[in-house]
Each structure stands twice: as structure tokens, then as C-alpha cells.
Amino acid sequence: MPAPKCPGQDMRYWTAEDIFDVACPFCGDEIEFWKDEPIRLCSGCGVEVRNPRIDLGCAKWCKFAEECLGKNVDHLTAAAPIIETLRASLAKALKDEPKRLAFAEEVHRLADTLAVPEREADPRVLKCAALLLGADVAPFPKHADLPQDLPEQAGLDAETSSSVRQTMDEAQSSPCPEGAEIRIVHDALVLAQAQHAAPPPNPETLADSLVLHSARLLARHRFQSD
Numbered sequence: 001m002p003a004p005k006c007p008g009q010d011m012r013y014w015t016a017e018d019i020f021d022v023a024c025p026f027c028g029d030e031i032e033f034w035k036d037e038p039i040r041l042c043s044g045c046g047v048e049v050r051n052p053r054i055d056l057g058c059a060k061w062c063k064f065a066e067e068c069l070g071k072n073v074d075h076l077t078a079a080a081p082i083i084e085t086l087r088a089s090l091a092k093a094l095k096d097e098p099k100r101l102a103f104a105e106e107v108h109r110l111a112d113t114l115a116v117p118e119r120e121a122d123p124r125v126l127k128c129a130a131l132l133l134g135a136d137v138a139p140f141p142k143h144a145d146l147p148q149d150l151p152e153q154a155g156l157d158a159e160t161s162s163s164v165r166q167t168m169d170e171a172q173s174s175p176c177p178e179g180a181e182i183r184i185v186h187d188a189l190v191l192a193q194a195q196h197a198a199p200p201p202n203p204e205t206l207a208d209s210l211v212l213h214s215a216r217l218l219a220r221h222r223f224q225s226d
């Protein structure tokens with residue numbers, strides 16, 4: 001008997017819209033995704049790209065998630081409840097500072113994109129550090145100080161919270177120290193700041209200040225002059 005599947009992932013119920021093209025965030029090439037594929041390798045630049053439309057909602061509770069989506073589901077969903085709680089607290093704390101909140105979300109989104117090929121990184125640490133550091137160093141006037149215990153409030157244990165704070169500190173050091181989470185947050189922050197720089201940075205100078213291969217590809221793609 002074939003393994004049972006949840007209806008959301010069963011191909012018999014799929015339509016043409018369940019297969020779609022996504023532009024690679026690193027090189028701009030088109031990547032064809034089937035809706036249940038969490039990650040694909042871009043044939044243009046070789047970076048693993050996350051499926052932006054995948055619904056991992058069912059994978060958080062479905063006992064067949066591993067058969068449906070593969071073994072890396074835990075990696076993708078374990079951090080979700082903590083990150084969503086942190087994003088909600090941050091939105092509340094920064095309700096009068098929408099630009100600062102948007103910058104924090106931008107650093108977080110970039111860190112998320114850069115994290116896909118870095119399998120040894122702890123998504124809880126890098127996502128929390130990206131959000132909080134983005135809120136801390138956003139290039140806008142600050143009105144409110146953030147509560148110091150946001151990681152704990154979001155449900156992180158003391159040890160992981162201290163890794164978050166250490167990652168935030170070290171991601172701002174130059175040269176950037178070793179460590180997957182530190183390097184991802186460092187490059188996400190540099191890229192987010194570059195997006196607000198006037199005039200726009202030279203793509204090669206920007207690429208030189210980044211440590212991850214995927215971040216350099218992203219910098220060259222976003223800032224190339226044509």
C-alpha cells in the first residue's frame with residue numbers, strides 16, 4: 001500500500017498553478033518549482049533557493065510531513081513559532097517606528113535567504129539575531145528602546161538567547177568572525193544597509209565586504225548597472 005499523504009500535498013489534486021516559475025533571488029534565472037518542493041538548486045548560479053510559496057503550515061503537525069516534504073522539514077519549521085512570537089513583540093514595540101520595523105524585517109528576510117545553503121546554522125539564533133540587530137541599527141532615528149528580554153519572551157532558553165546576543169555583537173565586527181550564524185547575519189545586515197545607501201554602492205566593492213558566496217552573488221545581481 002502506498003504511504004498515505006495529506007490532501008494538501010497529493011499531486012492528484014494539483015492544478016497547472018501548482019507548478020510555477022520563480023526568479024532566483026541571486027542571479028535572476030527562472031527556477032521551476034513544484035509546490036511541494038521546499039528547496040531547489042538554481043541551474044544559473046548553483047545556489048539552493050527556497051520555494052517562496054510553499055505552505056509549511058501542515059508540516060508543523062502532520063505525522064506524514066517527513067514523507068511529503070523530506071527530512072529537512074524540522075530544520076525549516078522548528079524555529080517558526082519562536083520567530084512569529086518575536087516578530088509580533090517587535091511589531092508591538094515599534095508600532096510608532098514603521099521604518100525601523102521594516103528594516104528589521106528586511107535584514108531578517110535577507111538572512112533567511114542566505115541561510116538556505118548553510119545547513120549547520122541554527123535558524124532560531126540567526127533569525128532572532130537578524131530581526132533584533134536590524135531593529136537596533138536601522139538607519140533611522142530611534143524613539144523607543146527595545147525590551148532586553150525579547151528572546152526569552154519569545155520562548156528561547158537562556159543558552160540560545162545568549163547565542164543570539166553574541167551573534168548580534170560579533171556580526172558587527174570587522175573582519176567578520178567564523179560561525180555560520182554570525183556570517184549570515186553579518187552579510188544580511190551589510191546588504192540591507194547597501195539597499196538604503198545613496199548613491200547605490202559599487203557591486204564589486206560591496207561583494208568584497210561580504211563573506212558568503214551566496215551573498216556576493218546577491219550583491220552583484222541587485223546592484224549591477226545595466
Ligand SMILES: [Zn+2]
Pocket residue numbers: 024025026027028029042043044045046047
Ligand atoms: Zn540563481
